[in-house]
Amino acid sequence: MKRYERLADQIAALIRSGVLAPGARVPSVRHASRSHGVSPSTVFQAYYLLEDRGLIQARPRSGYFVREHARQLLPEPEIGSAQAQPAEVDVSELVFSVLGSLKDPDTVPFGSAFPSPALFPLARLARSMAHGLRDLAPQAVIADMTAGNPELRRQIALRYMACGVRLPPAELVISNGALEALNLCLQCVTQPGDLVAIEAPAFYATLQVLERLKLKAVEIPVHPREGIDLERLASSLTRLPVKACWFMSSLQNPLGASMSEAKKAALYELLQRHQVPLIEDDVYAELYFGAQSPRPVKSFDRDGLVMHCGSFSKCLAPGYRVGWVAGGRYAEQIGRLRLMTTISPSVPAQAALADYLQHGGYDRHLRRLRHALEAQQGAMLAAAARHFPADTRVSQPSGGYFLWFEFPERVDSLQLFQLALAQGISLAPGPIFSATRRFGNCARLNYGHPWDARSEQAMATLGRILAAF
Amino acid sequence: MKRYERLADQIAALIRSGVLAPGARVPSVRHASRSHGVSPSTVFQAYYLLEDRGLIQARPRSGYFVREHARQLLPEPEIGSAQAQPAEVDVSELVFSVLGSLKDPDTVPFGSAFPSPALFPLARLARSMAHGLRDLAPQAVIADMTAGNPELRRQIALRYMACGVRLPPAELVISNGALEALNLCLQCVTQPGDLVAIEAPAFYATLQVLERLKLKAVEIPVHPREGIDLERLASSLTRLPVKACWFMSSLQNPLGASMSEAKKAALYELLQRHQVPLIEDDVYAELYFGAQSPRPVKSFDRDGLVMHCGSFSKCLAPGYRVGWVAGGRYAEQIGRLRLMTTISPSVPAQAALADYLQHGGYDRHLRRLRHALEAQQGAMLAAAARHFPADTRVSQPSGGYFLWFEFPERVDSLQLFQLALAQGISLAPGPIFSATRRFGNCARLNYGHPWDARSEQAMATLGRILAAF
The missing domain is CATH 3.40.640.10 (Type I PLP-dependent aspartate aminotransferase-like (Major domain))
Structure with missing residues (x-):
C-alpha cells in the first residue's frame, strides 16, 4: 500500500468513527503534511482519493470538507428482538419468486446479490x-x-x-x-x-x-x-x-x-x-x-x-x-x-x-474495488437521506455492498417489492431473510453497481412509493 | 463420416457379432471393392483403420485376418442372482480406501475411473x-x-x-x-x-x-x-x-x-x-x-x-x-x-x-476416441486371455473403457487389490460395486489408457498373482 493510500485510510477511519463529522473541515494540506510527517503532495493525493471515494469534497477557496452523507444521516435500525424458538423453515418459494424477478437486465438491480461485473x-x-x-x-x-x-x-x-x-x-x-x-x-x-x-x-x-x-x-x-x-x-x-x-x-x-x-x-x-x-x-x-x-x-x-x-x-x-x-x-x-x-x-x-x-495484482484490484464500493455506499446513503421518509432507519456497514433499510411500520416490504418492480426497480424484501417471515417493513438494497443518474432516479421513485404507504 | 470409415464400421460390426470369427480371413480388397461398390483405395483405407483399431491384422502375402482377441477368448460373466431385498448402504469407507490408493501417478491405472487425459x-x-x-x-x-x-x-x-x-x-x-x-x-x-x-x-x-x-x-x-x-x-x-x-x-x-x-x-x-x-x-x-x-x-x-x-x-x-x-x-x-x-x-x-x-470438431474427436478405446479394449482382452487363469470370465462391452472380470471363486478381489497395489498396479475390486458386498471374486479394469509394454507387463503380473490364489 502506498503512503498516500495509508493516509487516506486513516482519515476515512476518522470520518467513519465520527471524529470528523459530516460538514466538518478536513485539516489543511499544510497542517496534515506537518502532523503526519509526509510531503504536501502525498496529502493532496490522499485527499483526491478520499474525494473519489465520495467521503470529502472541495469547496472553492475553503479547502476540503467531510461530505454530508459520509456518515449516515438516517439513524441505524433497531436491534431485533426475536424469541429464539426453534422454527421449521419454509421460505424457498418466496425467495425464488423474488430471485425470478431479477432476470430482466433492464431492471435497476438493487435486489441483486452480486456487485456489478464491471468492477471485476x-x-x-x-x-x-x-x-x-x-x-x-x-x-x-x-x-x-x-x-x-x-x-x-x-x-x-x-x-x-x-x-x-x-x-x-x-x-x-x-x-x-x-x-x-x-x-x-x-x-x-x-x-x-x-x-x-x-x-x-x-x-x-x-x-x-x-x-x-x-x-x-x-x-x-x-x-x-x-x-x-x-x-x-x-x-x-x-x-x-x-x-x-x-x-x-x-x-x-x-x-x-x-x-x-x-x-x-x-x-x-x-x-x-x-x-x-x-x-x-x-x-x-x-x-x-x-x-x-x-x-x-x-x-x-x-x-x-x-x-x-x-x-x-x-x-x-x-x-x-x-x-x-x-x-x-x-x-x-x-x-x-x-x-x-x-x-x-x-x-x-x-x-x-x-x-x-x-x-494478477489481487491486492491492487481489491483496494480499487473497496474504494468504489465505499463511494457507492456514500451515494446511496445520501440519496436515501434525500428521498426516503425521515423515519427510515438504515445500516451503515464498514464494507460489502448491501444496505439494510428499516422503514416505518406502515410499510409492507413485499408490497413495496411488487410496486417497485412495476417501476423497473428490484430490491430484496425483508421477509426472505427470516425463517419466521419477520422484517416485513425492511429491505436490503445493493449498492454494488456504479452510481449514476438512473440509480438516483430509482431512489427517488422508491421514495415516492414509500411516501404513499 | 467418410466412406472408408463407414465401411470400416460395417466390417467391425460383423466382427463384433461373430459373423467374422477370430482367425477368419477378411474379404480381399478386390472382393470387398466389388461387393460394397467402392474403390479399392477406399477398402485399403478402411482396412488400415481396422488394423489401427486392433481388429484385423495383415499376414504377409495372405491378406487380412480377424485378430484372435477381436472377439473375446474368455467367456462372459454369469448373470448375477442377487435376491432383491432392501439393504442399508454402507460402502463409502471401502470406496475411499480404494480411491485413495490411486493417487500415486506411477501406479498402472487399471483402477481409475477416467480414461487417459492424452485422449482428450x-x-x-x-x-x-x-x-x-x-x-x-x-x-x-x-x-x-x-x-x-x-x-x-x-x-x-x-x-x-x-x-x-x-x-x-x-x-x-x-x-x-x-x-x-x-x-x-x-x-x-x-x-x-x-x-x-x-x-x-x-x-x-x-x-x-x-x-x-x-x-x-x-x-x-x-x-x-x-x-x-x-x-x-x-x-x-x-x-x-x-x-x-x-x-x-x-x-x-x-x-x-x-x-x-x-x-x-x-x-x-x-x-x-x-x-x-x-x-x-x-x-x-x-x-x-x-x-x-x-x-x-x-x-x-x-x-x-x-x-x-x-x-x-x-x-x-x-x-x-x-x-x-x-x-x-x-x-x-x-x-x-x-x-x-x-x-x-x-x-x-x-x-x-x-x-x-x-x-471444435466434437464428432471428429469422438470418432478418434472411440477407435482408440476399441483398440485398447482388444489389447486388454488379448492380454487377459494370455495371462489370466483359463476359468476367468470377462465382459466384452460395445463401448466405454471398462472390462468386468469374474475370476474363479477362490480369488478374493480385495486381497488381489492389495497384492496388485504392492506391485504398483491399481484395480477396482468387485465389492465396491455392491451394497451387499457381493462380487468378491470380481474386478473392474480400465483400458482407457494407451496400451504399451507396461500395460502388458502389468497384466502378466496380475496373472501371476491370480495363479497363486
Whole structure:
C-alpha cells in the first residue's frame, strides 16, 4: 500500500468513527503534511482519493470538507428482538419468486446479490485462464479434481497466514463456491431434524439450505453494527440441543454488522465450552472499508471447531464458482462429501485463479474495488437521506455492498417489492431473510453497481412509493 | 463420416457379432471393392483403420485376418442372482480406501475411473476457452449462473435432437458434472429412508450417494450384455415401495451392458405403469463402438418421468465439471435444488464447451476416441486371455473403457487389490460395486489408457498373482 493510500485510510477511519463529522473541515494540506510527517503532495493525493471515494469534497477557496452523507444521516435500525424458538423453515418459494424477478437486465438491480461485473478484472482473469491452462499438465485435469489445484491451495493458505491464521494445508477443501462449502459443512455436523442457530436477519440461502436439509432454525438477533446477540446465543445453547451455528462474523449479509475481535473471541469460547461447531460464512471478508482485514473467529480456533468458508465470487471472479473451506477437524469428511456430490470444482477455473493470485495484482484490484464500493455506499446513503421518509432507519456497514433499510411500520416490504418492480426497480424484501417471515417493513438494497443518474432516479421513485404507504 | 470409415464400421460390426470369427480371413480388397461398390483405395483405407483399431491384422502375402482377441477368448460373466431385498448402504469407507490408493501417478491405472487425459483435445479446449471468454458479455458471468450458457444449452439440445429426443429447452439443467445432476435428481424424488432400485453391480458413486442421502437400495441384477433383469425389476416394483430407479441403460458401469431398444421401451412402459421415475445415468453414451449412438430410455418418455443425465467428463473435457440433466417434469425443481447447493457450474467452463461444440470438431474427436478405446479394449482382452487363469470370465462391452472380470471363486478381489497395489498396479475390486458386498471374486479394469509394454507387463503380473490364489 502506498503512503498516500495509508493516509487516506486513516482519515476515512476518522470520518467513519465520527471524529470528523459530516460538514466538518478536513485539516489543511499544510497542517496534515506537518502532523503526519509526509510531503504536501502525498496529502493532496490522499485527499483526491478520499474525494473519489465520495467521503470529502472541495469547496472553492475553503479547502476540503467531510461530505454530508459520509456518515449516515438516517439513524441505524433497531436491534431485533426475536424469541429464539426453534422454527421449521419454509421460505424457498418466496425467495425464488423474488430471485425470478431479477432476470430482466433492464431492471435497476438493487435486489441483486452480486456487485456489478464491471468492477471485476474479467479481461485479466481471462489472461490468467490462458496461462493457467497452458501450464496445466494433462494429468492435472484428473488429479486436481481430488486434491484441488496445489498452487491455488498454497495461495489461499498464504492469505490466511497474512491475516494471522496458521492453516495446515490438509484443512483446506476447495469447493464450488462458498455455498457448496456451507452445504457440505452443515451436512457434516447435522442430521435431518437437528437444530441450527442462525442469524436474524439471515442470508436467505442459509434458510433455503436449512429447509432443503430438513433442519430447524433458532434465530439469534443481530445488532446492525455489533453482530449477533451473544447472551441470546448463550441462553439458546443452554436451553436447546443446538447442533451447529452458521454465522457471518464480519460484514454480515444483510445487515453488514461486524463483530469486534473481543466479541469474536468470546463467541469462540462460548461455542468451545458447549462443543458446538461454528460454520463461519466469511465471503465478504475482503470487502472491508477500514485499514485492515477483519480477523475471523477461525483465528481463535484451538481445536478445529470452526469451519471457515470463503470465496472469490464476491470480490474477484463471479461465475468462476471457486470457494473453499478451512474445515478444522471436519476437513477430511467435508472433502469426501464433496467427492460424493460434485467431485470437484472446475479445474480450469482453479488454474485461472491460481495464476491470477500469483501474478494478477489481487491486492491492487481489491483496494480499487473497496474504494468504489465505499463511494457507492456514500451515494446511496445520501440519496436515501434525500428521498426516503425521515423515519427510515438504515445500516451503515464498514464494507460489502448491501444496505439494510428499516422503514416505518406502515410499510409492507413485499408490497413495496411488487410496486417497485412495476417501476423497473428490484430490491430484496425483508421477509426472505427470516425463517419466521419477520422484517416485513425492511429491505436490503445493493449498492454494488456504479452510481449514476438512473440509480438516483430509482431512489427517488422508491421514495415516492414509500411516501404513499 | 467418410466412406472408408463407414465401411470400416460395417466390417467391425460383423466382427463384433461373430459373423467374422477370430482367425477368419477378411474379404480381399478386390472382393470387398466389388461387393460394397467402392474403390479399392477406399477398402485399403478402411482396412488400415481396422488394423489401427486392433481388429484385423495383415499376414504377409495372405491378406487380412480377424485378430484372435477381436472377439473375446474368455467367456462372459454369469448373470448375477442377487435376491432383491432392501439393504442399508454402507460402502463409502471401502470406496475411499480404494480411491485413495490411486493417487500415486506411477501406479498402472487399471483402477481409475477416467480414461487417459492424452485422449482428450485439451489444447483445442483451451483455445475454445479463450474464445468463449472473449465473447462473454460481462453481465453473462452473473446471468449464466442461473440459466446456464444459452449457446451450450442450444448445442446440447441439438445433440438430443440428432438422436431422436425432442427436448423443450426448459427441461435442460446444466450441472457440475453428471454426479451433481444425479444427486439432485435423487433428492428431488426421494426422502431419507426411501427405497431406490439400482443395478448389481452398480457404479460405486451410486452407492455412496444413497448412503449419504440415507436411502435404501434394492439391487437388480445386470446381465453383462443385455442389462438389468426386467422381470426381477417388475417383481420388486410390485412387492416394494420403490420411489425411484437409477439405471445406466447403455454401456453400464462396471459391466458395459447395453439394453436393446425393445428392452428400453419395455423398461419405460413398466415404470410408466408404476409411475416410478427413472434417473437415467447415460454418461458413457458417446463412447459406443458401433455405427450409431445407443438410443436412451428418455427417447420413449411420454410424460416427463425420465431424468436423463449426461456429461462431458468422460468423452471430452474431464475436470471441466460440466454435465446436465434433461429433467422431464422435475426440471424446475432440479434447477432450484442446484441454485440452493452450488448455484451454478463454472461459467468459463460452460463458455469453453459452448465454443468447442460449435467450432471444435466434437464428432471428429469422438470418432478418434472411440477407435482408440476399441483398440485398447482388444489389447486388454488379448492380454487377459494370455495371462489370466483359463476359468476367468470377462465382459466384452460395445463401448466405454471398462472390462468386468469374474475370476474363479477362490480369488478374493480385495486381497488381489492389495497384492496388485504392492506391485504398483491399481484395480477396482468387485465389492465396491455392491451394497451387499457381493462380487468378491470380481474386478473392474480400465483400458482407457494407451496400451504399451507396461500395460502388458502389468497384466502378466496380475496373472501371476491370480495363479497363486
